Amino acid sequence: MKIGLDIMGGDYAPKAIVLGAIEASKILSDNQQLVLIGNKELALPILAEAGIEPSTFEFVHTTETISMGEHPTKAIAQKPNASINLGFQLLKEGKIDSFSSAGNTGAMLVGAMFSVKTVPGVIRPAIATNVPRLTAGFSVLLDVGANADCKPDSLLQFGLLGSLYAQHIYNHNNPAVALLNIGEEEEKGNMLTIAAHALMKETKAFNFIGNIEGRDLFEDHIDVIVCDGFTGNVVLKLAESFYALTLKKGFKDKFFSRFNYEQYGGSPILGVNAPVIIGHGISNPEAVKNMVLLSRNMIESNFVDKVKAAFK
Amino acid sequence: MKIGLDIMGGDYAPKAIVLGAIEASKILSDNQQLVLIGNKELALPILAEAGIEPSTFEFVHTTETISMGEHPTKAIAQKPNASINLGFQLLKEGKIDSFSSAGNTGAMLVGAMFSVKTVPGVIRPAIATNVPRLTAGFSVLLDVGANADCKPDSLLQFGLLGSLYAQHIYNHNNPAVALLNIGEEEEKGNMLTIAAHALMKETKAFNFIGNIEGRDLFEDHIDVIVCDGFTGNVVLKLAESFYALTLKKGFKDKFFSRFNYEQYGGSPILGVNAPVIIGHGISNPEAVKNMVLLSRNMIESNFVDKVKAAFK
Known part of the structure; x- marks a missing residue:
């Protein structure tokens, strides 16, 4: 090797x-x-x-x-x-x-x-990153910047790419894949997420568990979080800035420390x-x-x- | 009254x-x-x-x-x-x-x-909310959910609506209006933000200071942050969840305490x-x-x- x-x-x-x-x-x-x-x-x-x-x-x-x-x-x-x-x-x-x-x-x-x-x-590769879960382990967030504009079928594929990564790299069994959205109901969202939800609901390629909102990002039951690269990039950088603030302010905490990028080293292109x-x-x-x-x-x-x- | x-x-x-x-x-x-x-x-x-x-x-x-x-x-x-x-x-x-x-x-x-x-x-009203700035005061973030899909000219108008709000409600003089994006350079972004940046750069209606990234959300020099309602809603809920976590973990801090929605009471429809x-x-x-x-x-x-x- x-x-x-x-x-x-x-x-x-x-x-x-x-x-x-x-x-x-x-x-x-x-x-x-x-x-x-x-x-x-x-x-x-x-x-x-x-x-x-x-x-x-x-x-x-x-x-x-x-x-x-x-x-x-x-x-x-x-x-x-x-x-x-x-x-x-x-x-x-x-x-x-x-x-x-x-x-x-x-x-x-x-x-x-x-x-x-x-x-x-x-259709399009995606850049994936780690999101620490509240209690233990990480979920996979993608795309975080490879595709600023996405079509629904790309989001569907990101679900599969993320699911494979969560399964084979994180050893999550039958990974739970969520769609980042602005409401839990399937009719909520923008044109992209409404269409992506419809595709994901029908797929047998991975275990789709539905929409999540920005507040649910760190939930333990989620293994993969799918979004377009614009949203993912904003979310990633906002989360990083929060982590930096907790550091700067001297907050020490097991959960927050797992935001440290050093621990996982890098973001794969899937x-x-x-x-x-x-x-x-x-x-x-x-x-x-x-x-x-x-x-x-x-x-x-x-x-x-x-x-x-x-x-x- | x-x-x-x-x-x-x-x-x-x-x-x-x-x-x-x-x-x-x-x-x-x-x-x-x-x-x-x-x-x-x-x-x-x-x-x-x-x-x-x-x-x-x-x-x-x-x-x-x-x-x-x-x-x-x-x-x-x-x-x-x-x-x-x-x-x-x-x-x-x-x-x-x-x-x-x-x-x-x-x-x-x-x-x-x-x-x-x-x-x-x-064209479309927007829901605005407060974002605490690192040192003092608040910036105005809009839209946070009235418009899941936006056109560039709507984002331009959100800049003006936010600028008027920052000026007349927060008494910020000549408010600095930023576009939430995935890079600081004007050619960065998705189709929406690239087009919106071009419109904002030319406007005389407000003081456009350029793109900011997710990590810049709390900067002191920003008075208004413009984004589509999907991105804004995700950002708002993610920020709220971070605040909730700091509370839950017993972190006490002046900056984080200003995330408390109680202090400003509500989000205006502009x-x-x-x-x-x-x-x-x-x-x-x-x-x-x-x-x-x-x-x-x-x-x-x-x-x-x-x-x-x-x-x-």
């Missing part, structure tokens, strides 16, 4: 990424190899300082990078040797089994769709032909370590094959 | 409403008369118990009510003597100067649009030809008192005339 990691992406790259890779390497088995993609000359001193042999990792060296502010499509098209592009090239060729980066989210999305491409039958994970821009070594472990989990569980089978 | 109040609306009606009316009456001037609409037979024992003269209030007696779960349009059409319908009838006839209720939100919205109607030039306020379903006497005081404020500031002038 080869786990690809862009060491140039994120606000604290390459240092935080390399340190995270070191932590992950201590956990990985011998046959689980981390492949670091980016400027090797910058990585070597970090390894030396940590007393780690460079041979612990494979390296794919490049000096070109895509910065956080760059236009995704342009950057992907015009910088073939950027670390993100090289990562997707390796992923497409099967030389790595997963690729993750805490860099430019748009470039990761565009790169994934241009290289490994969308799973046949999937519906593409390989495991691809986008890390938070502010990823620290702990977050990077967990992004690598999530990559391993997605490879080991054959998640992408499960998606392919479900959409056949 | 006559301030109309439905005493039958809300989870704790009529008791909480009548007790709130009593509290408000102690603050109102002699020429500010509360008109209680609903079952007088139920109100009198509450007044007697509180030692308050019934003559403190005017009464418009009716035994018919619209419950929380009823279909708004049907209820408004089929229950002419329901307290909400009577309130709007009085408002239309100019016998009261404002009307508020903690009852069925949909019935309040439909009732307002059928009776006093939308201000000429306003863009109709009279002051109309919808109270929270769980309104307690404190919330009702503040809903009455907000009604007075909207009457005294001639808010509706300001809206009419702005949309002429």
Whole structure:
């Protein structure tokens, strides 16, 4: 197994990424190899300082990078040797089994769709994230930004993608899938959610439990929360800001602490032909370590094959 | 000045409403008369118990009510003597100067649009709510549920309605109006917000400061936050649930305490030809008192005339 990691992406790259890779390497088995993609000359001193042999990792060296502010499509098209592009090239060729980066989210999305491409039958991939549940565990919230405008049949597919993720990555049995809406009754909502509800009610592809409202986001009985990427992105960032406020104000609490993105490391792009994970821009070594472990989990569980089978 | 109040609306009606009316009456001037609409037979024992003269209030007696779960349009059409319908009838006839209720939100919205109607030039009214700012004061968030689907020109108008409210009710000078979006750059967003941004950028009707993201909701420099009613409703309910969690977990904090709906009493419907306020379903006497005081404020500031002038 080869786990690809862009060491140039994120606000604290390459240092935080390399340190995270070191932590992950201590956990990985011998046959689980981390492949670091980016400027090797910058990585070597970090390894030396940590007393780690460079041979612990494979390296794919490049000096070109895509910065956080760059236009995704342009950057992907015009910088073939950027670390993100090289990562997707390796992923497409099967030389790595997963690729993750805490860099430019748009470039990761565009790169994934241009290289490994969308799973046949999937209209649009979605970015998923974790939402802590009140008592224990996480639900999967999607889409959180890949698709600002969605059609009802995309929301239906997000339900299936999220259900597969909750099942195979979180080991939730027969995951309960909810539609984020502005009322519990099926006739409530905007045009999109009313139509999506009608489709979900009829599907046998997953266990649809109906509409939920913004106040129900953290309920324990929910495994998957489906929404369009605009709503999901607003919700995610609002939740993050609340968590940041509780931290700032010194509130300590088990539930609130589970909002910490470090614990799960990154947001997978679901519906593409390989495991691809986008890390938070502010990823620290702990977050990077967990992004690598999530990559391993997605490879080991054959998640992408499960998606392919479900959409056949 | 006559301030109309439905005493039958809300989870704790009529008791909480009548007790709130009593509290408000102690603050109102002699020429500010509360008109209680609903079952007088139920109100009198509450007044007697509180030692308050019934003559403190005017009464418009009716035994018919619209419950929380009823279909708004049907209820408004089929229950002419329901307290909400009577309130709007009085408002239309100019016998009261404002009307508020903690009852069925949909019935309040439909009732307002059928009776006093939308201000000429306003495409769709919006429901506004308060968002506490980090350091001090509140911003106005709209729409939070009147319009699940919006067109860009409606969002533009919400900017003006919110700006007028922030100016005349909150006394914010030249209110800063922001568009809730999924990126700060003007080309970011869904089809709706990209088009709305283009309209807002060109307007001279209010002070547009650009896009904000979900994480910026509580920033001090923002006076008005514009979004479609679906997004606003999800955001409002998510924020309420966070507040409820901080309460439940015993976190005490000045900022979080300002999420308490009791402090501002209710959400006005902006863009109709009279002051109309919808109270929270769980309104307690404190919330009702503040809903009455907000009604007075909207009457005294001639808010509706300001809206009419702005949309002429």
